[in-house]
Amino acid sequence: MRNRWNIKVEVLGIALAILWLLPFYLMFVNSFKSKKEIFLDTTSPPEAWSFDNYITAFQELDFLRTLFNSLLITVVSVVLIVLFSAMAAYALSRAKSKMSTFLFFLFVSAMLIPFQSVMIPLVTVFGQFDMLNRGGLIFMYIGFGASLSIFLYHGALNNVPKSLDEAAKIDGANRWQVFWHIIFPILKPITVTVAILNIIWIWNDYLLPSLVINTTGSETIPLKMFFFFGEYTKQWHLALAGLTLAIIPVIIFYFFAQRSIIKGVSDGAVK
Amino acid sequence: MRTKDLSYWLFLAPVLLALGLVVVVPMVLGLFYSFTAWNGIQTGEFVGFQNYINLFTDERFLDSLWFTTKFSVVSVILINFIGLSLALIVTSKIKTSSLLRTTFFMPNLIGGLILGFIWQFIFLKVFASVGEAVDMESLQAWLSTTETGFWGLVILMSWQMAGYIMVIYIAYLEGLPKELIEAAEIDGASTPQRFRYIIFPLVAPAFTVSMFLTLSNTFKLYDQNLSLTAGGPYNSTEMVAMEIFKTAFVQNAFAYAQAKAIIFFLIVAVISLVQVYINKRREVEM
Numbered sequence: 001m002r003n004r005w006n007i008k009v010e011v012l013g014i015a016l017a018i019l020w021l022l023p024f025y026l027m028f029v030n031s032f033k034s035k036k037e038i039f040l041d042t043t044s045p046p047e048a049w050s051f052d053n054y055i056t057a058f059q060e061l062d063f064l065r066t067l068f069n070s071l072l073i074t075v076v077s078v079v080l081i082v083l084f085s086a087m088a089a090y091a092l093s094r095a096k097s098k099m100s101t102f103l104f105f106l107f108v109s110a111m112l113i114p115f116q117s118v119m120i121p122l123v124t125v126f127g128q129f130d131m132l133n134r135g136g137l138i139f140m141y142i143g144f145g146a147s148l149s150i151f152l153y154h155g156a157l158n159n160v161p162k163s164l165d166e167a168a169k170i171d172g173a174n175r176w177q178v179f180w181h182i183i184f185p186i187l188k189p190i191t192v193t194v195a196i197l198n199i200i201w202i203w204n205d206y207l208l209p210s211l212v213i214n215t216t217g218s219e220t221i222p223l224k225m226f227f228f229f230g231e232y233t234k235q236w237h238l239a240l241a242g243l244t245l246a247i248i249p250v251i252i253f254y255f256f257a258q259r260s261i262i263k264g265v266s267d268g269a270v271k
Numbered sequence: 272m273r274t275k276d277l278s279y280w281l282f283l284a285p286v287l288l289a290l291g292l293v294v295v296v297p298m299v300l301g302l303f304y305s306f307t308a309w310n311g312i313q314t315g316e317f318v319g320f321q322n323y324i325n326l327f328t329d330e331r332f333l334d335s336l337w338f339t340t341k342f343s344v345v346s347v348i349l350i351n352f353i354g355l356s357l358a359l360i361v362t363s364k365i366k367t368s369s370l371l372r373t374t375f376f377m378p379n380l381i382g383g384l385i386l387g388f389i390w391q392f393i394f395l396k397v398f399a400s401v402g403e404a405v406d407m408e409s410l411q412a413w414l415s416t417t418e419t420g421f422w423g424l425v426i427l428m429s430w431q432m433a434g435y436i437m438v439i440y441i442a443y444l445e446g447l448p449k450e451l452i453e454a455a456e457i458d459g460a461s462t463p464q465r466f467r468y469i470i471f472p473l474v475a476p477a478f479t480v481s482m483f484l485t486l487s488n489t490f491k492l493y494d495q496n497l498s499l500t501a502g503g504p505y506n507s508t509e510m511v512a513m514e515i516f517k518t519a520f521v522q523n524a525f526a527y528a529q530a531k532a533i534i535f536f537l538i539v540a541v542i543s544l545v546q547v548y549i550n551k552r553r554e555v556e557m
Binding site for chain 1: 279374539
């Protein structure tokens with residue numbers, strides 16, 4: 001009885017999983033077809049697996065440079081968010097005072113502000129100071145990413161006993177050394193969570209880069225994809241090859257880090 | 272470490288600088304500009320509440336607000352229902368559990384912009400060709416009406432976010448004490464009874480988190496809206512985030528758009544606070 005129930009659940013689960021993958025299947029098989037073949041049939045595999053669409057899409061997307069831009073912006077932003085947020089959370093958790101409570105409250109309440117509410121003044125102010133470029137973008141990511149990251153680090157730091165700090169201090173270490181040599185390494189699990197949440201967000205972000213980056217050659221993948229799609233909107237075979245290319249780096253990342261990713265996302269939401 | 276120590280401020284300096292210049296200053300400036308005739312370059316004259324008063328007769332803004340509300344309510348219900356169902360499936364004793372989790376979660380890693388383009392292809396091309404093959408009129412011309420645009424967005428978001436919400440429910444379901452459920456089983460509680468009286472109350476905190484996340488995500492939606500329907504046909508599937516964007520950067524009505532942005536902030540903040548408050552109270556009662 002119990003067994004038969006489990007088999008039914010399993011069959012249902014597998015059927016749903018196939019349904020979930022269907023959009024990716026459709027994107028993939030049609031990305032190899034010619035324009036005419038898509039017009040005739042969208043559901044079966046292509047007659048021939050031709051890479052012509054991919055060659056065109058690869059060149060038009062300037063794929064290697066676009067990929068490099070995305071990697072550069074994501075990696076630099078995430079590294080800085082991790083380091084600066086951990087430092088800030090450490091200060092807030094170790095100096096219990098009205099000031100710390102106020103600052104922590106400030107960071108948490110900043111999470112309530114939707115991007116659209118600050119978007120217009122942000123862009124005009126940064127524009128006036130000539131900061132609408134990749135450097136400015138990274139700085140903005142630190143500002144927008146700090147709140148959640150500090151919140152997560154703060155929660156984790158409350159479980160790290162202060163006696164550790166004291167012991168290291170007696171041995172003659174200063175604050176800076178205590179933090180980087182003793183505390184930061186202990187925080188590794190939450191660092192993974194913070195890094196993953198910020199990687200997913202920054203890698204996929206479209207709106208902020210679209211407002212900040214306006215020189216050809218600096219575009220990230222979502223930004224370039226938007227222009228590319230606009231140009232090839234009636235040519236689905238090329239658009240789909242471009243979309244598949246854009247997804248490949250994410251699939252590789254997921255393949256190697258799926259356990260940490262799912263754990264990180266779950267921890268980030270639940271805590 | 273004490274508040275008056277220099278090291279305290281050095282540890283905090285980078286994030287305070289970034290948060291200050293990126294969030295606090297624009298927020299304060301934005302609030303100020305929303306009471307002026309700001310055009311992006313000059314502050315212009317002080318107009319009091321005029322921008323806010325104009326909002327109430329701005330049909331396009333009110334329509335987008337109504338569309339966003341309908342979309343959010345339907346999506347929140349569907350995403351949570353599907354997410355919880357998927358979580359119950361993958362936490363039962365089945366062999367493919369981890370493979371299924373990986374699959375359901377996958378769409379969350381890919382950006383909304385790209386997912387919207389993929390689904391545009393499905394709704395426009397695949398639906399049309401399948402509709403022709405099985406002779407179903409209702410599969411033709413998707414995204415060309417307000418209704419199909421609405422459901423297109425709902426389907427896209429449910430497909431994308433259900434796996435995310437599933438992960439949250441899994442965290443709570445796997446944290447349930449097994450002895451409690453087994454004890455209920457021995458006492459003769461049926462499956463629906465066990466669900467209603469034991470599992471449901473214990474996973475109540477998961478509802479707080481999930482409802483909050485889905486509501487704020489769907490209410491603030493922009494990327495998927497842009498790539499799937501771009502607000503069409505005739506701006507009828509335009510959500511608030513996109514409406515604010517267009518008021519600012521297409522019509523160049525900066526101060527007016529900023530007033531909309533402030534109202535948007537107030538709605539999002541109130542929803543978040545009310546939801547957390549209600550759910551916290553319910554958890555305690557249970």
